[in-house]
Amino acid sequence: MKENGSSEEELFSYLSSVREEDLKYGRILSSMCTRPHPVAIRAHMQFIETNLGDPGLFPGTMGLEDELITMLGDLLHHSGAGGYATSGGTESNIQALRIAKKQKPVDTPNVIIPASAHFSFDKACDMLGLQMRSVPLDANYRMDPVLVNEAIDEKTVAIVSVVGTTEYGMIDPVKEIGSVAADHDIFFHVDAAFGGLVAPFLPGLAPWDFLVPSVSSISVDPHKMGMSTIPCGALLLRDPEAFGCLNVDTPYLTVKKECTLAGTRPGAPVASAYAVLRYLGREGLSALVQGCMENTRRLIEGMEAFGYARAVTPDVNVATFDCPLVPTGWRVSRTRWGHMRTVLMPHVTRDVVESFLETIGESHA
Numbered sequence: 001m002k003e004n005g006s007s008e009e010e011l012f013s014y015l016s017s018v019r020e021e022d023l024k025y026g027r028i029l030s031s032m033c034t035r036p037h038p039v040a041i042r043a044h045m046q047f048i049e050t051n052l053g054d055p056g057l058f059p060g061t062m063g064l065e066d067e068l069i070t071m072l073g074d075l076l077h078h079s080g081a082g083g084y085a086t087s088g089g090t091e092s093n094i095q096a097l098r099i100a101k102k103q104k105p106v107d108t109p110n111v112i113i114p115a116s117a118h119f120s121f122d123k124a125c126d127m128l129g130l131q132m133r134s135v136p137l138d139a140n141y142r143m144d145p146v147l148v149n150e151a152i153d154e155k156t157v158a159i160v161s162v163v164g165t166t167e168y169g170m171i172d173p174v175k176e177i178g179s180v181a182a183d184h185d186i187f188f189h190v191d192a193a194f195g196g197l198v199a200p201f202l203p204g205l206a207p208w209d210f211l212v213p214s215v216s217s218i219s220v221d222p223h224k225m226g227m228s229t230i231p232c233g234a235l236l237l238r239d240p241e242a243f244g245c246l247n248v249d250t251p252y253l254t255v256k257k258e259c260t261l262a263g264t265r266p267g268a269p270v271a272s273a274y275a276v277l278r279y280l281g282r283e284g285l286s287a288l289v290q291g292c293m294e295n296t297r298r299l300i301e302g303m304e305a306f307g308y309a310r311a312v313t314p315d316v317n318v319a320t321f322d323c324p325l326v327p328t329g330w331r332v333s334r335t336r337w338g339h340m341r342t343v344l345m346p347h348v349t350r351d352v353v354e355s356f357l358e359t360i361g362e363s364h365a
């Protein structure tokens with residue numbers, strides 16, 4: 001750090017030049033984040049200094065967090081769900097497994113996850129001393145309930161399914177896996193960090209949320225398809241009392257107990273997520289999702305017209321291809337199975353899709 005401060009002008013000119021080095025969302029097809037909605041940014045700024053780590057000082061913001069959780073619970077068919085706003089899917093998944101582990105204290109506990117699970121489960125299992133049993137997927141990259149059943153033993157403390165897998169956009173058969181969890185009375189966590197704000201608006205899906213009676217907890221991230229500012233995830237529990245096992249004493253704060261992982265927690269992204277959900281409503285969110293799904297279908301059709309087959313037909317707005325190209329000027333990623341991976345986020349508009357396909361066409365020629 002320099003002895004004397006910089007002028008504001010010099011500072012912000014430097015910051016602008018640094019920001020220029022960042023890529024712009026318009027040509028990023030590899031991210032599950034997107035440009036926040038304008039109302040998200042406005043609400044975020046209004047709550048910029050709030051700290052949910054000491055909620056008694058910010059009762060208004062605390063109330064907004066409760067309202068956000070109620071809105072999400074309602075969307076996921078359990079308005080009485082307990083929950084709090086996390087920093088994202090990673091924290092939600094860690095916290096869900098912490099609860100599962102505390103509910104069933106055994107030596108050498110294990111957790112059953114699908115091979116498609118997000119790497120946050122590697123972190124969670126490492127931190128919590130859980131053996132991670134990864135079960136192979138079926139031909140459509142979904143978790144196989146039969147293999148889940150085979151992997152269970154008396155030390156299994158949790159089963160995890162994914163709604164909207166990170167790499168292929170698949171929805172696991174939650175109802176069937178839920179039956180297996182119920183048969184063995186095992187904590188059942190659904191990681192819907194990505195798909196939790198997509199699946200409620202897709203027609204004809206089998207139940208995957210709290211409608212499945214054995215679902216214990218759900219991760220859902222407003223900072224992905226909810227267009228909020230970063231960081232805003234949410235962990236919802238069927239039984240709000242279950243958070244109690246995570247409580248620690250917080251003697252010098254305005255509340256005397258805390259179950260969250262982070263101490264200081266920003267209220268700004270919570271206000272931002274609340275604002276988007278309230279502003280768009282179910283109708284607006286549904287229109288957003290229909291648009292992303294339509295663009296997903298168009299990209300698949302366009303890629304297949306060039307001979308690049310889809311790896312699988314996705315359930316949500318993630319499209320993967322058997323395509324070795326590295327399209328110049330665009331960001332796509334590769335799945336661990338070697339497929340080109342694209343995520344059709346709200347910033348990937350129809351024009352962006354057509355422009356991407358043009359690049360593919362030129363590279364293909």
Ligand code: PLP
Nearest residue numbers: 032088089090118166191193194
């Ligand atoms: N779970 C799923 C299914 C995800 O796709 C992701 C991230 O893409 C996560 C968890 C982790 O979320 P975050 O990066 O917000 O911690």
